[in-house]
Amino acid sequence: MKIETQANLAMNSLANSATTAISPSKPGFAKAMAQVQRIEEGPVRVIQSGDTLTSIVREQAQRQGVKLNLSEEYKWTQALAADSGIKNPNAIFPGQKIQLSNMLAQWQSGQTQPPQAASEAQAGT
Known part of the structure; x- marks a missing residue:
């Protein structure tokens, strides 16, 4: 009882x-x-089968006319993951939403390097 x-x-x-x-x-x-x-809010990309965060960074950079070297691609991939609440940038799934607004805003202002806080925070996890 x-x-x-x-x-x-x-x-x-x-x-x-x-x-x-x-x-x-x-x-x-x-x-x-x-x-x-x-x-x-802002530009959101829905992950499709076969996407990687790096391929999304490359695709968006090309659309925006932004030239990135491999190091910058890597840093933006890490920042994109952090902005989207993704802990492991290598583990994404179809249907997930990726937040593009911070990355696109930085590129539109002429920045090719992501803010340090986002990339360092992601590298530490």
Whole structure:
């Protein structure tokens, strides 16, 4: 009987926490949704079968008329992964969304090197 009561309490706690986490009436929900919407704003590329982050960087550079050397391609691949919340740039899947806005904005301003923070953070993981 004691075990059953503890199990019910645990299940009730889970049910309550799940409801709290997704409740639209809570202030944190609106903040979380704003962050999700911000991430999805701007140019987004959906991964297709056969894509790599490096191939996407090359494709976008060519479209923008940006010439990158191999080192810059590598750094932009790392930055693109970081911007898109991808921990392993070699493990992407069809249907994933890649955020291009930071990379394209940098290129439009004449920068061929990604911001240091993004590439260093990715290299450290």
